[in-house]
Amino acid sequence: MAWTRAGRRWSWALALVLAALAVAVPLTVARRQEPPPRGTPVNLELEDFKIQEDAAVVPAGTVSFRILNHGPTTHEVNVIRTDHDPGKLPLQRDGLTVDDEAKGIDAVDDVGGLDIDDRETLTLDLTPGHYVLYCNLEGHYLGGMYAALTVR
């Protein structure tokens, strides 16, 4: 009889601990939920050192960029509005990165820290014009990691 009394207390304690763990563990490994996309979808695939887009021209309005980085390097995507030649954007003094504060460049938005196999969705309202999407890590743009987008 005494066994069941002590045993019951013990099993309650154990159950509590297990329950706590059961709640804590999933939380720590939970992934951020992706919000449902809206607007014109554009798929961007990043790799060393290239950006591939599946649409070069999109209508004005809400554009939703679904970005996937194949890696292996971590990348970012900067979106600027500019009339410069996409391949000849002005560079910083070190000559290795784009100077997005230079004249004729409007920085729209950016998303960074895309590691291997990371996905991100960037939703922007774009007015008609010429845009360039590029990765501005050292030497990445010069390696050819950019894409041009026209919004009508």
Next chain:
Amino acid sequence: MEPRRTAAGGRTGIGRLIPRLPILGDLRLGRRLGWVIFLLIVLVAAIVGYNARAIAQQRGSALVVNQATRQRALVERYTRDVLLVVDGFKADPKDSAEAVRQPVDVLLDGGSVRAPGGDGSRVQIAPAQNWRIRRKLENDRRLIDELITIGDRLLKRGPDNPQYEADVTKLRVLGAQLSSVSNDAAQEITQQTEASISRLVRIEIALGLLGVLAALALGLVLRRAGTEQAAQFRSLVNNSSDLITVLAPDGTIAYQSPSVQRVLGRPAADVVGTTLGDLVHPEDRHDVNESLTKLAEAAPGATDNFGCRLRHEDGSWRHVESTCTNLADDPRVNGLVLNIRDVTEQAGLRKSISDLLHNLARRSQGLVDRQLELIDELERNEVDPDRLQELFRMDHLATRMRRNVENLIVLSGVDQRRRWSESVPLRDVVEAAVAEVEDYARVQVAGIHDLTLSGQAASDVAHLLAELVENATSFSSPTTRVEITGGPTGNGYVLEIEDHGIGMSDADLAEANKRLAEPLSADVAVSRMMGFHVVGRLAARHGIKVQLRQSWFGGVTALVLLPAALLGSAGQHPAMAPPVPAGVMVSPEPLRLADTTAPGWQPHARLPLRRHAAPAPTRGGDTDAAAEAGEPFD
């Protein structure tokens, strides 16, 4: 009820593997405690193991990160060296190229590097396992190869080559890319290390929690076991109707459980220090002392049982049964432990049952006797042989019933004997015994001397003889005879009952003789040997000895030694005759000569049949058989 004891003193399962710790004493460390301790040990081992791994991993990853960050500097050095050489200055691009390669090669394929502390020792780094890190590092290596290719091209072609500017730019771009790529790889490594360390930390926290819980549980269990044991023991000792008494080696009571108040009406304090003998009934003291002394001298752990009477405070006697154990070697006890149970009720019950039995038996006896009288009357008046035959059968049946009833009376233990004031001829006693047996016609009586048997013993002797003769006839074939003969010995007279039957095994013979010599007291007669039990009791009353032996003819011989004190010579009773066969068989038979030496009994020679002239008979008058002078017993 005693708590169940196992071989290891109450511990089962895993508990037995744990040595007896002094603080735990003789608590019953059950399986659950064993499991708790086992779990604790596992947890501690796991925590220690994980810690070691975490430390090792951290050290390893610090080195790794160090390698990764060095690369940027190495790349720059290489680039500079190439450009210097191209511009005509002195430098060693080959060396720097190797230096650039080395970190990535080590990280990917494993190898030994100098320890960062600068103390000159080398540390082994294992090849990277994680697929992300490997992919980044392989990317890194690819870029390094490209870099070195460009570098080589520049060195080969020289500054005057039209591609020079483009190559230099390419070189610089590659260098920049390498920086970011190797940074990325280093970051990845760092992240992985941190993740795995935090995993380890989480696991350790969990283990630690479990360990705390287990320790808590352990404490609980121990505490519970302790209090349970104590409470159980206290309750047992206080509330049972058994007394627990510890006797010191000098015979005084060293400890007495409180239940003595209930059983003997005395408080325990009054009893401690006194001698047990004071409480025991005077008639039982000797036996109790003997048992206790024998136990005290026996090996430690030996036990014994005995029953006796103890005096209640109010003067009455309580029947008790006691189980004692010799615990002289146990330092906490250091004496004899008695577990005493009050069985007064049972003893009283037994007595009333045996009284009841006796009453019933007496009543039946009365009825059967009346029945026999009635049958006597009917037989007397019956002329028709066939009807007489029926009456004989009834007579025989009733006679046997009477014997059974007398068996009951004997077994009921009440000592009421049928007494005859005068002596009875021994021959008549033998004939009476034969009459009570089912197969009386098979019994041949020969050569019983002219002796009388004391009236006190006559009934019992007839009864015990009947039992023995019945035994003889039942265990022999109906075609064989059972012979009863008698002869004098140095200290009495021996009757022999011999059958030609199936005999008894030596073991059974021994058992029967044991029953005959020591008929058990009280009510413990085993039915298989009940007859012998009755015989033994009856014989014991009069100092008669009964023994069974293997007969030379294959069956069993029962020897009954009647002590001289019970016997008288022929002169006491008028109707004696020389030793002759009793009137069962038509034709007289010569006596058999047999050897009746038995261990402990004096050897004697059989008397031969003596023939002598019968004295002149008298006519009429006395309705007894013709008075004749008998043969004096010699």
Next chain:
Amino acid sequence: MSGAGADEGGRTWSRHYRRPYTVTGGRTRPAHDELELETLVQTVTGTDEQLAGLGREQRSIAALCREAVSVAEISGRLDLLLGVTRVIVGDMALQGLVLLYRPQATVSEADPPPVELLERVLDGLRNIS
């Protein structure tokens, strides 16, 4: 008869314990045919020497019948059952220990003794025992 008490010795013992069927081994039919109640029994001379080998009842009868005695009288005198007496006498007759006679007064194959005579004999005998 039952219980503890100052019973007499051998006789009462015999009556209590000694059953009639042991005397004849359970037989009730005499071996000899012509044993009526009034048959006279006469011990053969010289039987005395053989007495030692006989059973108690046979000895008693042999002693009693030196002069002819009827079966009924034997039964009454020796306190034996009639049937038992006839069996024993029959055995003795077959062994040649006694001779049997029909009483002259009444013997006649065609003329059996009157019943009343027999009954009177029996009554008389019973009065003796």
